[in-house]
Amino acid sequence: AYSFFYLLTALHGLHLLGGLWVWGRTTAKVLRGVEVGKVRLSVELCTVYWHYLLLVWLVLFAVLLHKSMEQPALTSTGEALPRPEGLQGIIADWSSDQRAFKNVPWGKAMMWIFLLSDTFIFSSFLISYMTVRISTTVPWPNPSEVFGLTVGGTEVPLLLIAIMTFILISSSGTMVLAVNYGYRRDRVKTFIFLLLTAALGATFVGMQAFEWTKLIVEEGVRPWGNPMGAAQFGSSFFMITGFHGTHVSIGVIFLIIVAIKVLRGDLDTQRPGFLTGRKGNYEIVETMGLYWHFVDLVWVFIFAVFYLW
DSSP states (O other): OHHHHHHHHHHHHHHHHHHHHHHHHHHHHHHTTOOHHHHHHHHHHHHHHHHHHHHHHHHHHHHHHHHHTSOOOBOTTSOBOOOOOHHHHHHHHHHOOHHHHTTOOHHHHHHHHHHHHHHHHHHHHHHHHHHHHHHOOSOOOOHHHHTOEEETTEEETTHHHHHHHHHHHHHHHHHHHHHHHHHTTOHHHHHHHHHHHHHHHHHHHHHHHHHHHIIIIIIOOBTTBOTTSOTHHHHHHHHHHHHHHHHHHHHHHHHHHHHHHHHHTHHHHTOSSTTOOSTTOOHHHHHHHHHHHHHHHHHHHHIIIIIOO
C-alpha cells in the first residue's frame, strides 16, 4: 500500500532533517573554537545517529525492493484487485490493509511482528548501554584494547570482532542464495546454502564463546565487576552480546531443521510436522531468511555502538 510508503519514507526524511540540523549545530560549535572535550560527545552521538539512519534506509530500500517484485494481490476469482482512482484510491489505501497482506502467509506476517517486538528489546538494551556509559564517572575501558588480539607479537585491535562481523555478514549472502534457490524449488542447492549459513552462524557463536572465555579467564571481567574500569562494562557486555548470541544459536538450530526438511522433500509433499508449510511452497525458507537478516542487522548496531564507540 502506498500509505506505508509515504509514512515510512516521510518519517525517515524527518529524522534525516533533524540529524542535519543537529550536525550543523555541532559543526558550528567546532568552527567557533569550542573545546574539543565539550563537543566530543555531540560528535560521537551524531555519528551513531547518522549510521543508524543509513542502516534504516538500507532496510527500507530492501523492503520496498521486495514489495516491488511481488505479484499483485488477487481476488477469490484470480483477478487483480481494482485500484480506485483519485481521492477514493487514497481513502482505500488508508482504510484497508488487504492490498499489503492479501497473499502474505501467516508465518511471514507473524515473523515480522516478532522482529518488530525484538527490535524494541534490542533498542532498549543499546539505549540503556549508551545511557550508562555517558553517565558513569568511572573511566570506561577502551574496546580496542580490551578486544584486541596478539598476532606475531603485535597487538591488533578488534581483530576477532572484525572476523566475527565478516563471517556473520557473509552468512547473509548465503541466506539470500538459499531463499533464491528455494523460489526455484531447487532442493539440493537450497539445502547446501542453508547448511552453509548455519555453519557460518555456528562459527560466529564459537568465536563469541572464545571471546567470553578470554574476558572471564584472562581479564577477570564479570557481570558484577570489571578490573579495567567501570563495573557496568561487564554487565552491559554479557547482557547485549549474550542476548544476541542466543538469537544466533536458535537461528542455527532452526536453519538445520529447515535444511533437513528441504532435502527430504517435506516442503514439496507437505509432510506433516514442524516447520513444513504449504505443499510445494518454500515460504518457510524466506521466513527464516527474515529472521537471519534481522540478527545480522542487529549485530551491525552492536558492533557500531559497543565496539567502535
